[in-house]
Amino acid sequence: MTLVLLFDLLLALGVFWLAWQTLFAVSLFRGVVSFMVFGLLISLVWIRLQAPDIALAEAAIGAGVTGALFLSALGRLDDTDSPSFRVLPWTSPLFLSAAALTLLVCLWLGIAVWDLPAPGLAAAVDAELERAGATHPVTAVLLNLRGFDTLLEVAVMLSAVIFSWSLGAAVVPHAPAERLPGLPALASLLHPVFLLVAAYLLWRGSHAPGGAFPAGAVLGAGGILTLLAGGVDWMQRDDRQWLLRLLLVAGLALFLLLALGGLLLTGTFMQLPPAWAAELILLVEVGTALSIALMLMAFYLYGEPAR
Template identity: 60%
Template structure:
């Protein structure tokens, strides 16, 4: 490894630890949230360094983009004081010192033991079954064919989160930032074609290279949140669009379950896709999933049920 790479890794790790520290132990909320967003951007760089471009794309759009927007909106709604929860029972100082010391000891133990952890090493097995999956990119193959059940359940978890958030009450108003930003609608209109172009490219790429439903859905969702910020998505609030909105929200999960049941009928195993139609079906599920994920990210951002 060259000196430049070493110094880059050193800077990256140093920045990560410092930003993590600031996000965790900074008393002022706004400062902690901004440090956390910068922490996520550095995480995206770390994923690139660890040759995980799929994760880097998703992290940059979700970790730094959507999570940051969610946190900043929540920040605007909470009081400016330091505590928003119930006042917790204060422990005796001895116990607190004991807890901190035991956490430090377990961290030291983790550092000592991490290099000796056994690696799962399924690379060979995945390589062997790749021709039977219908796609050429290993991450997409695992995501939508070999371990499709995990992905199915993950979409179900996300839908459950939307149901929970919406069940708490109507959309919090006013939605856009408290101060009117004159440049925001123009900027979002300018960026909107890019927010459609990039996910389409990522979806098309997903079958053979890093990309696919998750990064595409994340980028599309981040663009959608920007539109929500600029108050450009009026249809989500209108009464007669509500049924279609709910239909689109469940479309990813519904199509996935249908494909799974189709596999059950054709091959006798739930979610097993015959090779002949695998590429086509995976593409269809990917498109529906990307749209669903993007819409669910926007739905979460509303912090309540629209159309009420």
């Protein structure tokens, strides 16, 4: 027991130190790399808190995709490019009192959260699990019981893609200084492994940790790797734009269709008929995972392709 406690303490200290490095390291590059390692350690924390679904998504999205986004943005900016703000010196009394106030408010937040009654929706979810079409509670909550959240979330992602595309043409990725023929080959060799892991996670999602989010994240991370190596030229081609747009919208469209179908069949928006719930959830999961993967790749272009 003490060994486990020691591990928790060390993990917490490591996470805190990495957050410190992320925020206050002198070099920005070091900050970004610290942030990626921070994401990996945080996913260990999720495992310790018995949230394996979040751990999977965090490792792929929080550490992988977000880190890659930051790194590629960093590569396109010079040091002098980014606008700087005037910052008060550390030792000024105004700074110190503001910092103390911030910490006090945070402490207050912690105490307030700690005093909350323990959330007790587990029993309510368990009672509905039989009719929900998935035996894993998190998947059931995401895609059936609180499907509206997931629908809106896919909509948020799609609007983020639309927003960044409306800013202008895609920023061309920096080609490596030396042409490396091995890089695209390696990326396409690795891609089947990404596909396999994503399909496995998707299939597992109905009864165990996994599901559309981790699967989409893994698929997207693999796609970004191939994109970086220059292996995905169809996204930039004029005659394939309709396919790209169709796939981007697929998740949201499928979800909406299902919600409206539920309205027609059962009279309630977003309610799935219990008899078909399992098959319908699987269908939506596949569509959502594909869309999430492609939207993560689309973020990476920072603008509209083929314009």
